[in-house]
Amino acid sequence: MENFEQELKNRRTFAIISHPDAGKTTLTEQLLLHGGVIREAGTVKGRGAKKMASSDWMAIEQQRGISVTSSVLQFDYDGKRINILDTPGHEDFSEDTYRTLMAVDSVVMVVDAAKGIEPQTKKLFEIVSKRGIPVFTFFNKIDRDARSPLDLVDELESILGIQAYPMNWPIGSGQILQGIYDLKEKELIPFKNAADHPEVRAEGMDEIELLEDAGNEFDEEAVATGKLTPVFFGSALANFGVTEFLREYLQYAPMPSPVKTVDDQVIEPDSSQFTGFVFKIQANMDPRHRDRIAFVRIVSGAFERGMDVTLERTGKKLRLANVTQFMAEERENVQGAVPGDIIGVYDTGNFQIGDTIFSGKKEVRFPDLPTFTPEFFNKVIAKDVMKQKSYHKGITQLVQEGTIQLYKSWNSNEYILGAVGQLQFEVFKFRMENEYNVEIQFEPIGSKVARWIDPDQVDEKMASSRNLLVKDRYDRPVFLFENQFALNWFKDKYPDVHLEAKM
Numbered sequence: 001m002e003n004f005e006q007e008l009k010n011r012r013t014f015a016i017i018s019h020p021d022a023g024k025t026t027l028t029e030q031l032l033l034h035g036g037v038i039r040e041a042g043t044v045k046g047r048g049a050k051k052m053a054s055s056d057w058m059a060i061e062q063q064r065g066i067s068v069t070s071s072v073l074q075f076d077y078d079g080k081r082i083n084i085l086d087t088p089g090h091e092d093f094s095e096d097t098y099r100t101l102m103a104v105d106s107v108v109m110v111v112d113a114a115k116g117i118e119p120q121t122k123k124l125f126e127i128v129s130k131r132g133i134p135v136f137t138f139f140n141k142i143d144r145d146a147r148s149p150l151d152l153v154d155e156l157e158s159i160l161g162i163q164a165y166p167m168n169w170p171i172g173s174g175q176i177l178q179g180i181y182d183l184k185e186k187e188l189i190p191f192k193n194a195a196d197h198p199e200v201r202a203e204g205m206d207e208i209e210l211l212e213d214a215g216n217e218f219d220e221e222a223v224a225t226g227k228l229t230p231v232f233f234g235s236a237l238a239n240f241g242v243t244e245f246l247r248e249y250l251q252y253a254p255m256p257s258p259v260k261t262v263d264d265q266v267i268e269p270d271s272s273q274f275t276g277f278v279f280k281i282q283a284n285m286d287p288r289h290r291d292r293i294a295f296v297r298i299v300s301g302a303f304e305r306g307m308d309v310t311l312e313r314t315g316k317k318l319r320l321a322n323v324t325q326f327m328a329e330e331r332e333n334v335q336g337a338v339p340g341d342i343i344g345v346y347d348t349g350n351f352q353i354g355d356t357i358f359s360g361k362k363e364v365r366f367p368d369l370p371t372f373t374p375e376f377f378n379k380v381i382a383k384d385v386m387k388q389k390s391y392h393k394g395i396t397q398l399v400q401e402g403t404i405q406l407y408k409s410w411n412s413n414e415y416i417l418g419a420v421g422q423l424q425f426e427v428f429k430f431r432m433e434n435e436y437n438v439e440i441q442f443e444p445i446g447s448k449v450a451r452w453i454d455p456d457q458v459d460e461k462m463a464s465s466r467n468l469l470v471k472d473r474y475d476r477p478v479f480l481f482e483n484q485f486a487l488n489w490f491k492d493k494y495p496d497v498h499l500e501a502k503m
């Protein structure tokens with residue numbers, strides 16, 4: 001590919017993490033406006049959809065094929081090509097959301113400045129922080145009454161444990177918002193039509209002096225490893241502070257990074273060998289088409305349509321002919337893509353989550369994607385006993401695909417499904433009905449604390465009304481505790497038993 005090096009250097013691939021309603025969709029829209037992809041706010045797909053009940057949403061998903069949740073938005077700004085990987089904007093999230101975070105090079109964290117760090121932001125941040133990738137924080141909605149910026153910044157350190165470096169600082173908020181002070185350029189960017197409040201400005205300038213005296217050093221290395229987050233304030237809705245944010249983000253966010261293989265080789269993005277991994281599989285919601293789309297993050301080399309690759313897990317050779325790149329304006333059949341880009345490969349059942357593909361002869365295998373400890377569990381049964389065969393086939397395939405996690409009760413082999421969010425159950429049910437023609441029924445066993453136990457230490461006497469002994473899909477024993485309290489009680493009673501939060 002011509003200019004491969006340049007294309008590579010210009011790529012910025014990120015996801016936005018936030019608690020629902022913090023303004024992720026609004027900020028995404030503003031970014032797309034900056035990129036010239038849309039001309040008017042309020043037009044991003046899925047915006048209305050996410051406000052509906054998830055059953056309604058499933059119907060929309062069906063009508064629109066995969067467009068609602070699968071979007072990878074791509075646009076150009078200031079000489080850079082930006083890929084935003086959408087993490088579904090639902091109340092409820094799923095393992096897909098988590099896995100998407102394995103495919104980005106940096107993350108933008110949007111926080112409502114009136115609310116501070118909320119639970120979902122914290123959960124998502126914890127996943128990201130394990131990867132040690134850069135996190136950029138945008139405190140949104142300063143056009144409304146916000147909490148004290150000092151408190152907000154303090155929460156980053158006290159709740160998330162990440163050091164913060166303010167890039168700009170709000171002077172007032174809501175009705176008395178004067179503007180944001182750019183700490184690098186040392187100038188105030190006034191909020192349009194702000195009524196003049198000299199006392200608010202004076203107070204703001206005092207804070208800024210304090211910051212300049214006592215703040216953290218800006219340390220690029222600490223940003224690159226996710227130890228320090230550059231902090232911005234603004235209003236996505238008023239398009240205030242967004243341009244400044246985008247400019248600095250593009251300066252400090254990394255280009256596609258090298259990735260280590262299972263045998264500790266480092267695959268550099270500019271390698272001539274094409275490699276990538278599957279981080280998400282999306283079924284075609286149209287029941288007449290059983291095909292699926294495997295989302296592949298390109299790690300190295302140039303992708304060209306029609307190229308031959310090997311699927312590492314099976315050794316099978318595949319031709320990447322039927323490939324889509326997801327863009328704001330869906331542009332079918334890409335000709336080329338580089339590391340950092342996402343391609344959607346039409347799949348007839350070859351791929352699993354975490355699969356590696358590579359061109360050429362040198363075998364490459366990227367580490368498995370992490371699995372996430374489920375928090376919700378449901379027993380599942382087929383309504384019609386005559387459909388056992390399709391029922392088992394459906395469960396096996398959907399579990400392999402990573403739609404949901406499968407457990408069995410220790411003695412009776414009843415099926416129990418586990419998920420990180422309730423939405424995964426609905427998707428599972430919908431797909432069992434639509435793709436495998438099997439109606440299923442859930443018996444909720446509610447939210448549980450799962451702990452893996454050393455197989456040698458399992459004793460059925462340990463099971464009680466407050467916990468349930470099950471096995472995971474590899475037959476490893478797991479206790480599902482009713483709650484944290486039941487877990488603590490168990491630990492007190494069996495201090496020698498070794499419990500793991502992760503498989």
Ligand code: G4P
Binds near residue numbers: 022026144238
């Ligand atoms: P999400 O994707 O993170 O869930 O949030 P979204 O962007 O949908 O924003 C949630 C609500 O917050 C929306 O209002 C949106 O207009 C509002 N909002 C987002 N950014 C700002 C901001 O900077 N300032 C203010 N004042 N409001 C903001 P809504 O009334 O729920 O939806 P809508 O009817 O406006 O679409």
